[in-house]
Amino acid sequence: MTRSRVAGGTAAGLGIAVLYLSLIVLIPLAAVVWRSADEGPGYFWRSVTTPDAWAALTLTIGASALVALVNLVIGTVIAWVLVRDRFPGRAVLDTIIDLPFALPTIVAGLVLLALYGPQSPLGVNLAYSRAGVVLALMFVTLPFVVRTVQPVLLELDTEMEQAAASLGAKPFQTFRRIILPNLIPAMLSGTALAFTRAIAEFGSTVLISGNLPFKTQVAAVNLFSQIESDNITGAAAISTVLLVVALVALIALDVLQRWGSRRG
Amino acid sequence: MAKHVLRLVAVVYVLFLLVLPVGLIVWRTFGDGLGPFAEALTSPSALHAFKVTLAVAGWSVVANTVFGVGAALLLVRHEFPGKRLLGAFIDLPMAVSPVVVGLALILVYGRFAPVGGLLESWGIQVIFSTPGMVLATVFVALPLVVRAVVPVLEELGDEQEQAAHTLGAGRLQVFTRITLPGIRWALGYGVVLCLARSLGEYGAVAVVSGRLVDQTQTLTLFVEERFQNFDQPAAFAAATALALIAVVTLLLTKLLRPKDRSHGN
Numbered sequence: 001m002t003r004s005r006v007a008g009g010t011a012a013g014l015g016i017a018v019l020y021l022s023l024i025v026l027i028p029l030a031a032v033v034w035r036s037a038d039e040g041p042g043y044f045w046r047s048v049t050t051p052d053a054w055a056a057l058t059l060t061i062g063a064s065a066l067v068a069l070v071n072l073v074i075g076t077v078i079a080w081v082l083v084r085d086r087f088p089g090r091a092v093l094d095t096i097i098d099l100p101f102a103l104p105t106i107v108a109g110l111v112l113l114a115l116y117g118p119q120s121p122l123g124v125n126l127a128y129s130r131a132g133v134v135l136a137l138m139f140v141t142l143p144f145v146v147r148t149v150q151p152v153l154l155e156l157d158t159e160m161e162q163a164a165a166s167l168g169a170k171p172f173q174t175f176r177r178i179i180l181p182n183l184i185p186a187m188l189s190g191t192a193l194a195f196t197r198a199i200a201e202f203g204s205t206v207l208i209s210g211n212l213p214f215k216t217q218v219a220a221v222n223l224f225s226q227i228e229s230d231n232i233t234g235a236a237a238i239s240t241v242l243l244v245v246a247l248v249a250l251i252a253l254d255v256l257q258r259w260g261s262r263r264g
Numbered sequence: 265m266a267k268h269v270l271r272l273v274a275v276v277y278v279l280f281l282l283v284l285p286v287g288l289i290v291w292r293t294f295g296d297g298l299g300p301f302a303e304a305l306t307s308p309s310a311l312h313a314f315k316v317t318l319a320v321a322g323w324s325v326v327a328n329t330v331f332g333v334g335a336a337l338l339l340v341r342h343e344f345p346g347k348r349l350l351g352a353f354i355d356l357p358m359a360v361s362p363v364v365v366g367l368a369l370i371l372v373y374g375r376f377a378p379v380g381g382l383l384e385s386w387g388i389q390v391i392f393s394t395p396g397m398v399l400a401t402v403f404v405a406l407p408l409v410v411r412a413v414v415p416v417l418e419e420l421g422d423e424q425e426q427a428a429h430t431l432g433a434g435r436l437q438v439f440t441r442i443t444l445p446g447i448r449w450a451l452g453y454g455v456v457l458c459l460a461r462s463l464g465e466y467g468a469v470a471v472v473s474g475r476l477v478d479q480t481q482t483l484t485l486f487v488e489e490r491f492q493n494f495d496q497p498a499a500f501a502a503a504t505a506l507a508l509i510a511v512v513t514l515l516l517t518k519l520l521r522p523k524d525r526s527h528g529n
Contacts, residue, residue, distance in 0.1 A: 009435075010342040014350075017335050021353055024403050028368030029360065035371055074277055081274040085267060093275065095518055099282055101457075102510035102517075104464030106484045107503045110491060111285035114292065114500075121288070139281055171266065200361035202467035203484070207491060220363045220467065227367055227471060236371070239364040246359040 029243070036236035047237035052213040056222035057241060063130065063218070064198035067137040071194045075145025076187055082146070083153040100142050105203025108139050113208050128210035133218060136204040141197050145190030152186040185260025192253040196246050286507055293497075293504040304501035312478050313486040313502070319394065320469070320482060321462035324401035328458050332409025333451065337443070339410070340417040357406045365403050366471020369396060392474035397482070400468035405461040412454030413447050420446045453520040460513040464506060 036044055047053065082094050100108065112135055114120075117127040126132035156179065164174045202220035209216035211225070219242055226235040293301055304310065339351060357365070373380040373390040380390055390396040424446075428438045444451075466484040473480035477489060483502055491499035 010338070010344055013334060013338045013342065014344055017331070017338055017350065020331055021350075024399060025357060025406065026353065028365075028372045028403075029356075031371040031377075032364065032368045074273070077270055078274045078278070081271050085271050087271060089275075093278060095514060096278065096282060098514055098517070099286070099510065102460050102464075102513045103286070104466055104484050104487075104506050104510070106466040106487050107289075107464070107506050107510075110487060110499065110503045111289045111507070114288045115285040135281075139285075142278075142281065196359050200359065200364075202361060202363050206488065220361045223361070223363045223367070224467075224471065227363070227370070232367075232371070235367055239361070239367055242361050242364055246361075250359055 032236050032239045033243070035233060036240040038233050038236070043233065044237045044240075047231075047234035048241055050234070052217070053219075053222055053226075053234070053238055055214045056217045056219045057238070059130070059133070059217070060199055060219040061245070063134050063137055064195050067134060067141055067198050068191045068195040070138060071141055071145045072187055072191045075142070075190055075194075076149050076183065079146045079149035079153055082150055097143050097146050100140050105140060105201070106206065108204040109136055109207040112136055112139060112204070117208070127208055128212060128216055130216055132208040133205050133216050136208050137198045137201055140201055140204050141194035144194040144197065145187060148186045148190035148193070149183055152183055156182055185256055188256050189253055189260065192249050192256065196249045196253075199242060199245055199249070289500055289507065290504050293500045300497055301501050301504070304498040305505060307498065309478055309481070310486060310498065310502060313481050313483045316394070316397075316480065317463060317482040317484075320397045320401050321459060323398045324405055324462040325455060325459050327398070327402045328405050328409050328462075329451070329455055331406070332454060332458075333413060333447075335410045336413035336417055336447075340414055341422060354410050355407050357403050360403075362400075362404060362465070362467025363471055365400055365468040369399055369403070369468075369472050373399065391472050392476070392480060394480070396472040397469050397480060400472045401462045401465050404465050404468050405458045408458045408461060409451070409454035412450050412457065416447050416450035417443075449520050453517055456513055456516045456520065460510060463509060 036047075048057065078093075078097065082090065082097075103111075112132070113127060115122065116124050116132065116135060118125055126135055160178050161174050164178050165171075169177070200220065201218065202224065205216075205218050205221060209218065209221065211217050211221050213222070217225075219238060223235050223238045223242070226232075226238065305314075335350075335354060339347065339354075360368075370391055371377055373383070373396060375381060375384055375389075375391065383390055388395065390399065420443075424442050425438050428442050433441065464484060465482075466488070469482055470485060470488075473482070473485065475481065475485055475489065481489065483506060487499050487502045487506070490496075490502065
């Protein structure tokens, strides 16, 4: 095998991969950003700040931030229970955590509506309310923090904790001083992933939110209705905002992961 | 004490968020026995939706598997400038809202777009037809196979491949005899994830399909359309069928994952 053949193979493979990615992902996404600037920055700004689009964007970012915070806490608790606790049914819990990744989002919305909708056997009706939107986002983002924190907890040495305890540290002190600093990068990475997913979410919120503009309509649903009513440039503007928010979250995630690997 | 409180919090949260809602749908679907379930799923519209879903998901899995293995080999076995950027582009679809995916494809492949118009003049309709739905599904499931295969390829190393090469094996032989057997579990894992994602895609397909009943309606679109038309039994039956597929996927991935760990040791 000569060097030039390897390089040739690399170039051919790279060319095909880039062409494929361009045709399916890059050119279409570039077309969205391009189209959003079609009628100038003034039009872009007006499209994003129409009352219904603005309400949808702020609701989406607010609800996603709230859901990310909920996940930060509950996701860490679940990861902790899965790694450090032993009880019957733990393996089942460990398996079903991934269900939101496997379940189609429209089905997620439907099942939530069955339990927390108008015909709720629990008597809790969250349909057409913002609480319903938050619930749907909590459902689809559940695995992120659990699955980023869990491996770090598994790798964590318990010797330091035992040393701290033998030196008289209380359990909470040990957690705050020894465990938490090791977990923080993973916890924040998971939270950033959950936030990105929540910003983009569409299917699970369609049924439970009722799509009431100004009240429960999230950005992706607002975007969908703009496409349906053929306001393509406005839709492209909202899409661009969503893409930028996701990009910022992903860059933050990358910084967090490097910070985490430097500390580890 | 604290241990029990944490356990209770975790179990109750997952119970009320996941288990009870999914359980309730299954319960409601099978409440009147298997008959109505089978009946709802064998209506002409439901059968057609099944067929469309399988065709779209099938093409998506084939495309993403071929691209996924190729891209993983490229990222792990080759050196070139811009490697990190290529990796980032491959992960990009994870962060894009499905509705944005749909819009993006319409802007390039729609009837009034340059590329779409050209294809249309050749008699190929992309948007509101199967090719567009396949493109949308390929887009959303793109990173899954690559990300499943890359870590295993890294762990395997290329010593065996080099040895085979020295002994006179051709590229294809090295791939089919050495590389493929080494990554088969990870590949299976990626393919299962990709299939599940493709079968369940809703948002992107909703935009590019035009949601034409009995034409471009997939199973997820069928669930939504039946529910909005107050046909709860059909919506619940199709949702339960999709949920069962999701559970099978979950168990399959569970089976496939640990195998690679033992393989690595």
